[in-house]
Every structure is written in C-alpha cells, then in structure tokens.
C-alpha cells in the first residue's frame with residue numbers, strides 16, 4: 001500500500017495516479033487478469049469506465065446502476081466476490097476467459113463514487129484477503145475521482 005501511495009503522489013494528476021494503481025495491481029498479482037476502475041456518473045445513473053489494464057478492452061464502458069455485478073456493488077456498497085461468473089445471473093460478460101470476479105466499491109463522504117473491478121481466468125480466484133486489501137486500495141483511489149467542474 002505504501003508503494004501505491006508513492007505512485008499516486010508522484011503521478012502528474014489524479015487520472016494518471018489511478019492508471020498507475022491499476023497497472024501496478026495488474027503487474028504484481030498474477031490472478032488480477034483484468035483490472036479496471038468504474039466511476040459513478042450520478043446524473044446519468046451509470047458507471048463509466050476509467051483507467052483499466054488487461055489483455056483486452058471491454059465493450060462495457062458504461063453500465064447502468066443496478067445492472068451486472070458491477071452495478072449491484074455500486075448500489076449495495078458491498079464488495080462482491082463471484083467464484084463462478086457462469087453461475088451468477090447478474091453477470092455481464094466481458095471476456096470469454098473470465099471465470100471469477102471481484103468488485104470493490106470506492107467510497108467518498110459516505111457515498112459510493114466508483115469501484116475496482118477485477119476479472120480472473122481461474123474459478124474462485126478471489127477471497128476475503130483480496131477483498132480487505134482492495135478495500136484499502138479503494139480508500140487511496142477515492143480522492144482521485146473525477147469531479148464536476150474538473
């Protein structure tokens with residue numbers, strides 16, 4: 001976490017800082033196959049894809065609140081761990097290789113402002129250790145959210 005703090009502090013701006021965090025998570029953890037941040041656009045009622053890194057782009061660059069595993073976590077404010085995406089009716093497919101997923105909300109001032117979404121190509125890739133770690137990462141990302149008026 002201290003390394004991530006340093007990456008954020010040395011980045012030229014918030015978007016670059018968030019990108020460095022995403023890249024670092026992807027590079028350091030073999031089971032974080034695709035790592036992205038969605039930010040909430042409250043006016044549109046949607047999640048909007050921010051920085052991401054992984055083998056492929058996702059077609060889901062905007063996800064309505066409540067839709068998919070991402071939309072569910074945004075509404076509930078709870079971390080979602082899905083061991084087998086094919087068994088979860090909420091799942092919005094992005095990549096044919098994905099077997100499991102973890103979505104961790106990012107909070108600011110008591111509200112969900114975004115989330116970390118990580119996809120894995122192994123079943124049951126994520127556990128409570130990932131959840132607790134990523135919840136701490138989410139707290140570092142909260143100040144980097146895009147804000148109205150820049």
Ligand code: SME
Pocket residue numbers: 036058060063067068069070071090091092093094095101117119
């Ligand atoms: N699988 C997500 C959609 C985002 S992609 O994984 C990048 C979901 O079900 O909400």
